[in-house]
Amino acid sequence: MSDRIVRPARWERRYEVSVLCCDLLCLALANLIVAVGYHPTAGLADGQRVAVLVVCTVVTVLSISVQKVWDRRILGSGLEEYRRIVRAYLYAVAAAAILAYSLGADQARAYIFGALPLALVLTLAARKVLRIMVLRARRHGRYLRSVLVVGNAEEIHELVSRTNGSEESGWKVEGVCLAPVPEEDAPPVPRGSPVAIDDVPVLGTDADIIRVTEVHKFDAVALLPSDRCSCARMRKLERELEGVGVDLLVAPVLIDVVGPRLYISPLAGLPLLQMSAPRYSGPVWVVKNIVDRVFALLILVVISPVLVFVAAAIRLDGPGPVLLRHDRVGRDGRTFAMYAFRGDLESRWLGRFLRRHSVDELPELFNVVGGDMALVGPRTPVGSEPVRYGDGGGARRLVVKPGFTGLWRIGGRNNLSWEEAARADLRYIENWSFAMDLSILCRTFGVVVRGDRTY
Known part of the structure; x- marks a missing residue:
């Protein structure tokens, strides 16, 4: 047997180089924007400013390296990739600020609190674009x-x-x-x-x-x-x-548990896969509840003209209520009234448009503001559905509020079987994080606008 090392595929090497170049280019571009924008005449001629610029760049690159942002195993992975980038830049800002304060470099503020946050935004955007390109190639059978x-x-x-x-x-x-x-x-009859x-x-x-x-x-x-x-x-x-x-x-045996709950805990040189218990209450969930309500209210304010237009169109379409009431099961099995625009319209085009782009579900945001639902969460069960949960863990779906959107929506919704939808809900509950919520919201916007996989 020949001795060989694991070498990445050719496309992986190209992707690594592209990511490295984009990250460094974003950092350089942010520094240049701040240098020229804050000091258009002497931004690049002052020796102290140049020294600050070099130090901030070196600190950032070191922080990125320490956080293993360029690790081949997480490139293009999504959440974990973005989480490491954010963590690397936060550490870079903290380290650069402490260093600047100890050396008395007052001019470093513009670069630390201006260039580095701008570089973070540019880097995340560039990584997102690269990831979209990879996903698009994978849909055509490449980069697998x-x-x-x-x-x-x-x-x-x-x-x-x-x-x-x-x-x-x-x-x-x-x-x-x-x-x-x-x-x-083994089965009684050999096969x-x-x-x-x-x-x-x-x-x-x-x-x-x-x-x-x-x-x-x-x-x-x-x-x-x-x-x-x-x-x-x-x-x-x-x-x-x-x-x-x-x-x-x-x-691992528990293949649905990932993310922040799962990490390696060494014990006497033996790496153990440690799984922390999920928590469904406490300060973090209070913050999530507040953020959900505030963000849902802001969305309602922004889309209020759309809601008025849709309500008027439904009213002019023909007789019948504008809103339909549905009884749904919420947290801890409590029943609440969920409202949606009437979609069975005489105008087929309008009804199909409302359902295809989930416009008929926008009134559910009022349930989020009222506290019966979360902005992101498991699918909202109907009254008789919890009876099917049994002892397989499905009842855990009722320990949190149902969501206006969730993994079930971006994963195919009507194309999912009941078991697949239940598994998606449990995966969300087991591994919830603010980063996951943000990712689901961003992907929901794309799915709804395109109108694919939702109707």
Whole structure:
């Protein structure tokens, strides 16, 4: 077996270079704007200002490096990528401010509190544009990593259904190696191994991983939980895959828990995956409640002409109420009245437009202001739906307020099965953060404007 290191694909190397150049260009452009804007005649001639500019740039680049903003594993990932960028610039501002104060450089304020925040905004915008370009390429089958999945059939089916066809994952599962079923769990009638799982070919068992990987040139191997997934076996597999230049991806047992709740906690040299308990109350949720209400009120003020126009159009369309009342189940199982514009209109064009672009749901913002709903949250259940939740964790959806939007809306809404929608709700509740809310709101705007995947 030849000794090889894991090398990124050609498109990944190009993307890394593009990201690095864009980040440095944004920082330089922000510094130039502040230097020329604040001091148009002597901005670049004063020695002290040049020194401040160089120090701020060096501090920022060091902070970006320390926060691993250029780590190949998070490039184009979205939330985690943006979170690291924001954290890096916050640390850079704090470090530069302390340094400037200790040296008595009063002229540094313009660069620290002007150029660095501007560079942050430009960097986030540039990263967003680059990510959109990558997602667009992935929709056409490019910029994808070829992945071999190893595990039990049930877990493989769930992973394939989530990743294949989703440009966000950056994966393309192109092969499967099945872990043998223990004898005590084997079916009473012997059956042959399936030739494919969700149209992905079964290429062997978990004993054939290295051979299959070398033959089919996979970029990564994803190892799912199984009875044969022991520490010694995983360590051996990691060494063997390192020898053929392939990444090993290990899925935790709780695959729906990600983000700030999950982190590595070392214990006596052994890395443990620590999961903090979710919290559904406290100061952070109070702040979320206030932000939701204030932001919903601002949206209502901005779109008030639209609401008046739609109400008048519905009234002129024909007899019937402008608003329809629906009974929905909110937090802790409490029932509340949710209102929406009437969409069953005589004018098919108008009714189709209202539903396609979710205009008929805009009155729900009044429920957000009133406190019955959140701006972002799980899907609003109807009166009888909680009976179906059972003991599988679905009841947890009732511990928070339902949302005007959420993962269920940007993920396909009417195209989702009940189980998929429930899983999206639980994933939001388990991993909620302000950054997630902001991301969902931004994506909701795009989905609603385009009118796709919502009707």
